[in-house]
Amino acid sequence: MFRRILSSFFVSLAILFSISYSQDNILSVGNADIIAGETTNFEISLSNPNDVIAGFELYLTDFPNSYGTYISVDGTDRTSGFTISANEQPDGTYIIVGFDLTLAGIQPGEGPIVSIGYQSDAIYTAEIDIHIGSQSILSDVVGSALDYSSNSGVINVTGEDPPPVFAPEELSAVGGLTMVTLSWSHPEPWTVSGYNVYRDNVLVGSTASTNYADTGLPNVVESYCYSVTAISIEDIESIQSNEACAETTDIYLEEPPNLTAQENGLEIFLDWDVPSGSIGIGDECEDAYGNPGFIDCSGVCFDAQLADIWIGDGFCDGMYAQYGVNFSCLEWSCDGCDCFGTGEQSQECIDECGGFVSGVNNNHNQDKQAAEGTVFYGNRELIGYEVFKDNVAIEFTTQTEYLDLENLDYLSEYCYNVTAVYDEGSSSFSNTACDSPQLDEPTSLSAEGTGSFITLSWNAPNGNNQDGFNIYKDGEFYFYTTDLSYEDYNTEVGIEYCYTVKAEYEGIGESPDSNQSCAAWMMFPPSEIIVEDGDGYV
Structure with missing residues (x-):
C-alpha cells in the first residue's frame, strides 16, 4: 500500500524536478551507545550527490532482535516537509515510510534523514547490528526506485557479562500415553549445537531440535518433571531451563498402524x-447382533436401518434416548426436528429446529419400541x-x-x-x-562383446549432477570415468565378465549399483568357405 501511495503522489511532482539516475546514493546507519535497559537514538543518513529523493521506504532489522525494540522515529531538517510513519512487523522488521507534502524533496547533499528511538530489552553487554534490508526503496518524483547502497550500524550495549551460553526458555510439557512431548525456545539458537533433556534431574536424551519426545514411559498415570540445557558450539553446557511437568495417561488411544x-x-x-x-458420530460400526450400524450422537452403535426409519417419524429420539438412540445433533439432522418442544434437543438442534420448551407439541407419541442390539462405543x-x-x-x-x-x-x-x-x-x-536418502544411480547398463573387447554403455542418473562414474567388474572396483560408455580391453576370449556402475558424487559418496550386465567376446572359426578350381590352383 505504501508503494502505491508513493507512486500516485509522486506522479504529480514529476514536472517540478529534474531527475538524474545515479548509483551514488548511500544510506548509512549511525552507531550508538546505550546502558542495558535504557533507551538511545541513532540516525539514518543519506548521501545523495545528484538525485532529489521524493520518498523512501526503509526496512530495518536488528540482530539479535530479542535484545531491543524500536520505539519511535522522527524526521530531521532534511525531511522537515515529509510525513513519516513506522510500524514493527511480527518478525521484528521495522518499516519506515516517508513522503513529501511540500514538493521540495530531499535535495542533493548528505546528512541524517530520520532519527530512531531504540530501547534495550536485556541486561547483558551486547552488540546489536542494525541493517537496512534489500527491500528498502529510495523513490524519485514519479515513484520509480533509485539505485543505492547501504551501510549497517552497531548499538553497543553496556551491561552485565553474559553467560557462555544462554539457557533454553519457555519449556512446556504435554503428557500422553507412555510418553511426554517437550518443546522450548532459545534466545540465541545460532550459538547452540544441541540440547540435553533431563527428567527429574536425570539425563534422558539429547537433540539438535527445540522439541523432544520422551517415550517408553510406564503405562500408568504418573507425573514427570523436565528441564533442558543448551550445549554451545564450544561444547559448554548452560544452566537448566525452567522446569515443566506433565502427567501421562493410562487411557489407551490406538496408534496409527502400518507406518x-x-x-x-x-x-x-x-x-x-x-x-x-478412532470413531465418531456417523461412523460405521457393528451392533450387538453383528449387523452394520452407525454411531449416534452419544456414541451408541445402532442398526443402520433405523437411520432411514426413525429420523422424522414423529417420535423424539433425543438426548435422553428413551428409545435407545440419540439423533439430536446436526450429523443426524436433529432427528428431523421430532424433538421440538420436548426439552430433549441439543443446543445446536434448538438453533436448527426452534425453542427448547413448547406448550403444545403433538409431534411425538409413546408407542415406539426401543432399539435392540445397541452397543456403546463412545465418541x-x-x-x-x-x-x-x-x-x-x-x-x-x-x-x-x-x-x-x-x-x-x-x-x-x-x-x-x-x-x-x-x-x-x-x-x-x-x-x-x-x-536412508540415496544418491540416484545410473540406469540401463548394457555390456556387449565387440571384437576383442567388451563395450559398456549406460544412462546418467536423474538430474545428471554426478561428478563421474565408478565401474565395477566382477564385484571389484575397476575404472573411473566421466563418460557414459567404456571399452574394456583387459578381457580374454570366451570368458564372461559382469559389470555394475555407480555414480560418484564428490564430497558425498557413491550411488547404489546400476543394474548388472554381463558379456563375453568370442573368437569364431571361418564359416561358409567356398572352394573353386582354377588354372593350376585351387
Missing part, C-alpha cells in the same frame, strides 16, 4: 493407515497426526501421508514414528520406519 518410509533421492515419503479405534474424534523424526516432532497433519524434505543428508538413516491425536489426547508411537 512405512520410502526414500526417493533426497526425500523420504511416509505412509500409514487410519487407526480403527473418540481423531483430530490428526503428529510426525516424529528421530524422536523429534517435525509436523502435524490431518493426512495419512507425509513427505519429508527438510534436513536430510544422503546415506544417513532417519527413523520415523507417528502418533494419532484425538480429542482425548495423543496415542503412543506407531511402529518405527527407517530409511
Whole structure:
C-alpha cells in the first residue's frame, strides 16, 4: 500500500524536478551507545550527490532482535516537509515510510534523514547490528526506485557479562500415553549445537531440535518433571531451563498402524493407515447382533436401518434416548426436528429446529419400541497426526501421508514414528520406519562383446549432477570415468565378465549399483568357405 501511495503522489511532482539516475546514493546507519535497559537514538543518513529523493521506504532489522525494540522515529531538517510513519512487523522488521507534502524533496547533499528511538530489552553487554534490508526503496518524483547502497550500524550495549551460553526458555510439557512431548525456545539458537533433556534431574536424551519426545514411559498415570540445557558450539553446557511437568495417561488411544518410509533421492515419503479405534458420530460400526450400524450422537452403535426409519417419524429420539438412540445433533439432522418442544434437543438442534420448551407439541407419541442390539462405543474424534523424526516432532497433519524434505543428508538413516491425536489426547508411537536418502544411480547398463573387447554403455542418473562414474567388474572396483560408455580391453576370449556402475558424487559418496550386465567376446572359426578350381590352383 505504501508503494502505491508513493507512486500516485509522486506522479504529480514529476514536472517540478529534474531527475538524474545515479548509483551514488548511500544510506548509512549511525552507531550508538546505550546502558542495558535504557533507551538511545541513532540516525539514518543519506548521501545523495545528484538525485532529489521524493520518498523512501526503509526496512530495518536488528540482530539479535530479542535484545531491543524500536520505539519511535522522527524526521530531521532534511525531511522537515515529509510525513513519516513506522510500524514493527511480527518478525521484528521495522518499516519506515516517508513522503513529501511540500514538493521540495530531499535535495542533493548528505546528512541524517530520520532519527530512531531504540530501547534495550536485556541486561547483558551486547552488540546489536542494525541493517537496512534489500527491500528498502529510495523513490524519485514519479515513484520509480533509485539505485543505492547501504551501510549497517552497531548499538553497543553496556551491561552485565553474559553467560557462555544462554539457557533454553519457555519449556512446556504435554503428557500422553507412555510418553511426554517437550518443546522450548532459545534466545540465541545460532550459538547452540544441541540440547540435553533431563527428567527429574536425570539425563534422558539429547537433540539438535527445540522439541523432544520422551517415550517408553510406564503405562500408568504418573507425573514427570523436565528441564533442558543448551550445549554451545564450544561444547559448554548452560544452566537448566525452567522446569515443566506433565502427567501421562493410562487411557489407551490406538496408534496409527502400518507406518512405512520410502526414500526417493533426497526425500523420504511416509505412509500409514487410519487407526480403527478412532470413531465418531456417523461412523460405521457393528451392533450387538453383528449387523452394520452407525454411531449416534452419544456414541451408541445402532442398526443402520433405523437411520432411514426413525429420523422424522414423529417420535423424539433425543438426548435422553428413551428409545435407545440419540439423533439430536446436526450429523443426524436433529432427528428431523421430532424433538421440538420436548426439552430433549441439543443446543445446536434448538438453533436448527426452534425453542427448547413448547406448550403444545403433538409431534411425538409413546408407542415406539426401543432399539435392540445397541452397543456403546463412545465418541473418540481423531483430530490428526503428529510426525516424529528421530524422536523429534517435525509436523502435524490431518493426512495419512507425509513427505519429508527438510534436513536430510544422503546415506544417513532417519527413523520415523507417528502418533494419532484425538480429542482425548495423543496415542503412543506407531511402529518405527527407517530409511536412508540415496544418491540416484545410473540406469540401463548394457555390456556387449565387440571384437576383442567388451563395450559398456549406460544412462546418467536423474538430474545428471554426478561428478563421474565408478565401474565395477566382477564385484571389484575397476575404472573411473566421466563418460557414459567404456571399452574394456583387459578381457580374454570366451570368458564372461559382469559389470555394475555407480555414480560418484564428490564430497558425498557413491550411488547404489546400476543394474548388472554381463558379456563375453568370442573368437569364431571361418564359416561358409567356398572352394573353386582354377588354372593350376585351387
